[in-house]
Structure formats: structure tokens, C-alpha cells
Amino acid sequence: MRRNELALLPKLPLLITESADEFDALRDAFKQEIKPRGIIEQMYVHDICAIVWEILRLRRCKVIIINSAFRSALQNLLKQLLRLPGQYEYQVEGEAEALAHSWFTDQEAKKQVSEILSRFDLDESAIEAEAIRRSSSDLELLDRMLTSLESRRDKALGCVAQYRASLAHQLRENSDRIIDGKGLLQLEDAASERPTAA
Amino acid sequence: MASERQIAANRRNARKSTGPRSGAGKKRASRNAYRYGLTLNITSAAFAKQLDKLVREIAGDSKDAIVLERARAIAQAELDLARVRRAKVSLIERACAFGELDPPQAFSTVTQIKRFFNALDRGKLILPKPSDSSATMPSQEPDRSAEAVRRVLPDLRKLERYERRSAARRDRAALDIVDRIKPGNNL
Numbered sequence: 436m437r438r439n440e441l442a443l444l445p446k447l448p449l450l451i452t453e454s455a456d457e458f459d460a461l462r463d464a465f466k467q468e469i470k471p472r473g474i475i476e477q478m479y480v481h482d483i484c485a486i487v488w489e490i491l492r493l494r495r496c497k498v499i500i501i502n503s504a505f506r507s508a509l510q511n512l513l514k515q516l517l518r519l520p521g522q523y524e525y526q527v528e529g530e531a532e533a534l535a536h537s538w539f540t541d542q543e544a545k546k547q548v549s550e551i552l553s554r555f556d557l558d559e560s561a562i563e564a565e566a567i568r569r570s571s572s573d574l575e576l577l578d579r580m581l582t583s584l585e586s587r588r589d590k591a592l593g594c595v596a597q598y599r600a601s602l603a604h605q606l607r608e609n610s611d612r613i614i615d616g617k618g619l620l621q622l623e624d625a626a627s628e629r630p631t632a633a
Numbered sequence: 634m635a636s637e638r639q640i641a642a643n644r645r646n647a648r649k650s651t652g653p654r655s656g657a658g659k660k661r662a663s664r665n666a667y668r669y670g671l672t673l674n675i676t677s678a679a680f681a682k683q684l685d686k687l688v689r690e691i692a693g694d695s696k697d698a699i700v701l702e703r704a705r706a707i708a709q710a711e712l713d714l715a716r717v718r719r720a721k722v723s724l725i726e727r728a729c730a731f732g733e734l735d736p737p738q739a740f741s742t743v744t745q746i747k748r749f750f751n752a753l754d755r756g757k758l759i760l761p762k763p764s765d766s767s768a769t770m771p772s773q774e775p776d777r778s779a780e781a782v783r784r785v786l787p788d789l790r791k792l793e794r795y796e797r798r799s800a801a802r803r804d805r806a807a808l809d810i811v812d813r814i815k816p817g818n819n820l
């Protein structure tokens with residue numbers, strides 16, 4: 436990228452926790468692939484990088500949202516599994532809470548949870564499923580944003596191709612016109628130099 | 634292709650969708666554009682200078698009025714995109730710091746309001762402690778940033794509409810400008 440073009444395009448704002456070096460590496464990778472020429476193509480590359488960066492940010496969030504719902508998901512699941520017939524949920528709430536809390540650090544608690552789950556033909560994927568269910572409204576919104584960003588990224592890539600094709604077509608037409616013009620001039624010159632009968 | 638009947642039905646339905654009818658609704662809708670302020674044109678000297686530089690870079694040496702106008706549209710859209718992106722990051726950072734975008738309300742539940750009035754009837758003024766949203770934020774990164782994003786998701790989604798519109802304006806203008814390319818113009 437020419438230095439003045441780089442300076443002209445607005446810098447992408449990053450979160451405090453995000454690495455500028457990682458963003459530069461991403462942009463360099465896209466520049467290597469797309470090999471932009473001219474300011475408009477540079478703009479598209481900049482746009483594609485910004486979109487991809489946001490996609491990565493939202494994907495990271497998605498994983499963290501599910502992970503942070505794990506404890507409450509496990510607690511909810513245990514309340515359902517520990518409850519005996521005729522018992523209310525609040526009666527097993529304490530036990531479920533303690534077990535869910537120690538599941539993250541205590542191997543014994545992890546084993547105990549696995550046993551409880553296996554009694555109902557379940558495994559740890561049931562906890563993940565519950566975590567996804569509990570954060571489904573946020574995940575749905577995130578997915579919509581991701582879909583929208585992915586379609587914008589594809590459109591921007593398509594626009595680079597379309598812009599290049601249009602530019603190539605336009606330049607070809609222009610050069611044809613120049614060649615034809617020159618040819619015409621040469622023919623005219625030749626005609627004027629040719630001796631006439633008179 | 635829609636049939637005559639479908640077109641007529643669409644027109645009938647469209648006549649019903651004429652926006653808010655009540656005075657309050659109209660007043661509220663009239664302030665829609667001020668929610669984020671992203672549809673407003675910025676007229677600061679620094680912005681104008683940056684815009685002019687970008688226009689000159691896009692249009693090159695062209696004196697063609699249409700090329701200049703299209704170049705201005707591209708540059709304006711590019712700077713608008715940057716503005717929306719800054720707004721998005723700023724919202725996430727704010728939520729990261731304070732836990733939410735709006736200041737905490739005095740009453741967050743109907744029960745709290747009832748308690749307040751019951752106490753007032755007894756001659757006591759007991760205001761509930763305002764909730765501290767930042768206290769419910771994870772203390773460690775990257776969980777804190779992810780939680781901030783989660784809390785401002787509806788706002789981010791709304792901002793994305795502005796982004797899409799700006800990108801579409803830039804794309805149209807970029808294709809228009811190619812048609813105006815003259816030999817020797819280096820776009």
C-alpha cells in the first residue's frame with residue numbers, strides 16, 4: 436500500500452484488549468491475497484479486514500457466552516436430576532449449587548456429576564446443551580449479526596472482483612479507442628503522403 | 634413477478650403503514666435519527682479536510698464533475714463507516730467499564746416501587762440502593778469484554794444497519810466512477 440493511501444484511510448478502532456499487531460497481520464495477509472491496486476481497492480481490503488476482525492470478535496464472544504452459562508446450566512440440570520419424586524426443586528437447590536460450584540475444580544465432584552448424569556443416560560454434552568439453551572436469545576442475536584457480517588464480507592469480496600472487471604473492461608475499451616484512433620491517424624497520414632493523380 | 638392482485642394488496646397494505654398516528658408516537662419517531670446521531674453530517678474542519686484529501690486521492694487529477702461527485706460519495710461513505718465502527722467499539726468499552734449503557738434506575742422492580750410507597754405511607758423515606766451493573770461483570774479478560782458485547786448486542790445490531798447503508802452507498806458510487814474513467818486516470 437502506498438504510504439499516503441494508508442494514512443488517508445481511517446484506522447480501525449480496536450478494543451483495549453485487542454492486539455493491533457494481530458490486526459496488522461490479518462490485514463497484511465489479506466493484502467497478500469487480494470493485492471489491491473488503487474485507493475478504491477485499498478478501501479475494500481480495509482473493509483474486508485474490519486468485517487473479518489468483527490466476525491472473529493463475535494465468534495470469541497459466542498464461545499465465552501456458552502462457557503459462562505455452564506455453571507448455571509449444570510446447577511439447573513442437577514436440580515432436575517437430584518429431585519426425587521414428590522420433592523420440590525428448592526429442596527435440592529443447595530446440593531445442586533455446591534456440586535455445580537465444585538465441578539470446575541474438584542475431580543471427585545466431576546466424577547459424582549458424571550455418575551448422576553449416567554443414571555439418566557446422559558453425559559457432559561447435556562450440560563453444554565443446557566448452557567446453549569439458557570443463552571439462546573443472546574446466541575440468536577449473535578448468529579444474526581455473524582450472518583449479516585459474513586454476507587457483507589462476501590459482498591465486499593464480490594465488489595473487488597466486480598470493480599476490477601469493470602475497470603479492466605473500461606481500460607480495454609479506452610485502449611482500443613486509442614489504438615483505433617492512432618491507426619486512423621496513420622492511415623490518414625499515409626493517404627496524405629500518397630502522390631495524387633493530379 | 635407479483636400479480637395485479639398482489640400489487641393491489643401491497644398498495645392497500647402500504648397505505649395502512651403510514652407511521653405513528655398519535656402525537657406521542659410522532660414525537661418519538663421524530664427523534665429516531667438522534668438516537669445515535671450517525672445520520673447527521675459532520676461539518677468539523679478536520680473532517681472536511683480528511684474528506685477532501687480522500688476525494689482528491691480517489692478522483693486523481695480528474696476535473697470531471699461527475700467523477701468528483703462520485704468520489705465525494707465514496708469518501709463520505711468510507712468516513713461514515715469509520716464513524717459507525719468507532720461508535721461500536723466505544724459502546725463495548727463503555728459497557729465494559731460500567732456494566733451497562735444507561736445509568737442505573739432507582740427502582741428496578743415493581744416490588745421495590747410498592748415498598749417505597751408503603752414506607753412513605755408510614756412516614757419513612759427509604760430509597761432502594763441503585764443497582765451496580767459493573768459489580769455483575771466478570772473481573773477477568775476476555776470474559777469481561779465478551780459480557781460487555783453481550784450486554785450491548787441489541788445496540789450493536791442497530792448500528793450495523795448504518796454500516797450496511799454506508800457500504801451500499803460506497804459500492805454503488807465505486808461502480809459508477811469506473812464508467813467515467815478516462816485514459817490516463819489512475820484510480
